Every structure is written in structure tokens, then in C-alpha cells.
Amino acid sequence: MSTSAASPASDGTEEARTEAGTHTTSGAGTEAGGRAATAAPDTPAVSRAERIGDAALDLLVERGMRGLTHRAVDERAGLPQGSTSNHARTRQALLETAVRRQVQLEARVLTPDELPGAGGGDARVDPDVLVDVLSLALHRYLTDHRALLVSRYELALEATRRPELRVFFDAAGSVFRGPLVAMAAAVGSTEPERHALSLIAWAEGLMFSCAVGSFHSTVPGRAELRTGIAELLRGMLGDRPARG
Numbered sequence: 001m002s003t004s005a006a007s008p009a010s011d012g013t014e015e016a017r018t019e020a021g022t023h024t025t026s027g028a029g030t031e032a033g034g035r036a037a038t039a040a041p042d043t044p045a046v047s048r049a050e051r052i053g054d055a056a057l058d059l060l061v062e063r064g065m066r067g068l069t070h071r072a073v074d075e076r077a078g079l080p081q082g083s084t085s086n087h088a089r090t091r092q093a094l095l096e097t098a099v100r101r102q103v104q105l106e107a108r109v110l111t112p113d114e115l116p117g118a119g120g121g122d123a124r125v126d127p128d129v130l131v132d133v134l135s136l137a138l139h140r141y142l143t144d145h146r147a148l149l150v151s152r153y154e155l156a157l158e159a160t161r162r163p164e165l166r167v168f169f170d171a172a173g174s175v176f177r178g179p180l181v182a183m184a185a186a187v188g189s190t191e192p193e194r195h196a197l198s199l200i201a202w203a204e205g206l207m208f209s210c211a212v213g214s215f216h217s218t219v220p221g222r223a224e225l226r227t228g229i230a231e232l233l234r235g236m237l238g239d240r241p242a243r244g
Contacts, residue, residue, distance in 0.1 A: 051077045052084050053101025056094060057151040065158055070094060096168050099155055102148070103172045109145055110137035125186040127233050135226040138203060142210050142219045149211040188237050195236045202232055 046054070055077035059068050073084040073094070088094040110133070141149060159169040180199060184192035206228070209215045220228075 048079070048083065049087060049097065050101060050104075051079065052087055052094075053097050053104075055084075056098040057101060057105075057148070060098065060151045060154040061147045065154055068094070068098070092162070092164055095155070095158065095162070095165050098151070099165070099169050099172050102152055102155060103175060105145075105148055106152070107175070109140050109148070123186065124188060125183070127187045127230075127237065130183060130187050131226050131229045131233065134199070134203065134229050135222050138207065138225050138229075139220075139222040141207055146211050149207055153208070153212065184236075187233070198232065198236065199229075202228075 052073055055073045056068055058076055059072055063072075070084040070088070071081060073079075074081045077084070084094065088097045155165075155169060159166040177196065177200075180196040181192045184195040184199065189195040206220075206225075210219055
């Protein structure tokens with residue numbers, strides 16, 4: 001995997017040239033093994049915006065925020081130089097493209113509309129269903145989508161330094177909050193907003209610890225995750241325990 005042309009400039013000059021649109025357009029590069037470079041034969045073709053988003057997330061995982069430049073994205077995505085700059089002229093626009101793609105990919109791990117209770121209404125949902133759904137989603141993240149967690153943490157940290165990105169990041173991520181609140185209400189929570197926050201905090205803490213924290217070498221099995229969620233719900237709901 002060649003990285004010589006994509007290495008970030010320490011003084012920011014490369015980024016300045018990128019955002020000014022001073023690329024050459026001599027041709028497209030290729031990147032072996034990159035998520036954004038090629039799609040599997042049996043998957044739908046991705047749009048250019050998705051290719052750029054995929055490449056941006058890959059770079060965040062591999063090189064961190066300093067490695068995310070317009071030129072590097074072009075090379076990782078196998079696009080003619082200048083393509084990323086044309087799509088997202090500024091660094092803010094490039095970061096927003098990455099956030100948008102992050103949300104799209106996370107929605108495939110656990111589709112918000114498929115959460116129990118997401119459709120609204122007064123129908124009760126068995127807490128066991130919630131335990132099964134959440135444990136499956138967490139297990140998928142930790143076994144098949146760990147890189148997606150790392151790119152999310154990179155973007156979240158950058159949002160703490162960029163107020164304009166913070167607004168966009170929060171708005172994009174809010175697609176998951178409503179369904180979780182509805183889900184908490186559907187399983188019998190009397191304080192669904194607060195309990196949804198507790199579920200999110202528990203899940204986020206566990207994923208951070210197991211993806212990049214002190215338990216990074218230990219991935220809990222689905223049964224262990226199910227037990228932890230069941231214990232949390234039991235404390236919230238104060239009635240019969242969900243199946244552990």
C-alpha cells in the first residue's frame with residue numbers, strides 16, 4: 001500500500017493547496033485493499049460521494065485526523081486528483097461528508113427503523129426482544145465493525161474543536177436517539193429519555209473499552225453482552241428481569 005503521495009504535510013500546506021483546488025488531474029490512482037477502492041461484485045455500485053466518504057473514514061482509522069486530506073482521499077478512493085476538492089471544497093465540507101457516511105454505515109449495523117418500538121404507538125415490547133437486538137448490534141460492532149468505532153471517535157474528538165462540526169455531528173447522530181427513546185418506552189420505561197441515555201452511555205462505554213480502551217484485546221461474547229444489558233434493564237424497569 002503506497003502512502004508517499006498521501007502523507008499529510010506537517011505545516012498544513014498540503015491541505016491549503018487541496019482546499020484551493022490546485023490539484024493536477026492527470027489520472028486516477030488505485031489503492032489495494034482499501035474499503036473505498038473497489039466494491040464486491042455482488043454489492044450495489046456506490047456513488048462518488050460514498051467512495052469519498054469511505055476513503056475518508058479509512059484514512060481516519062489508519063492515520064488519524066492529520067492524515068485526512070483531500071489529496072489523500074483522492075488516492076485512497078482511486079479518483080482523479082481534484083475530485084474530492086470538487087465534491088467538498090473546504091475541510092469542514094470534507095468532515096461533513098465523512099460524518100454523513102459514518103451515519104449511513106452505522107445504520108446498517110443496527111437499522112433504527114427496525115428497533116422494537118421504533119414505529120411508535122402504545123404497543124408494549126417484551127424486554128427480551130430489546131436485549132436480543134442490542135446484544136446483537138453490540139456484538140456486530142465489536143467483531144465486524146471495530147474500524148467504524150475508531151472513525152467515529154476521531155470525528156467526535158474533532159467536533160469538540162470545531163463548533164460548526166459539532167452542530168453537524170450531533171444532528172446527524174440524532175437519527176438514532178429517537179428510536180432508542182421509543183424503544184425504552186415500548187419496554188415499559190416510565191422515564192424513556194433518561195433510560196435511553198443510560199443505555200447509550202453503557203453501550204458506548206463498553207464499545208470504547210473493547211475497541212480502543214483497556215479491554216481492547218477482549219471481545220465479550222453475545223451471551224455476556226446479553227447478560228449485561230438484561231441487568232441494566234432490570235434496574236431500570238424494576239419488574240421481571242429480561243432473559244440473561
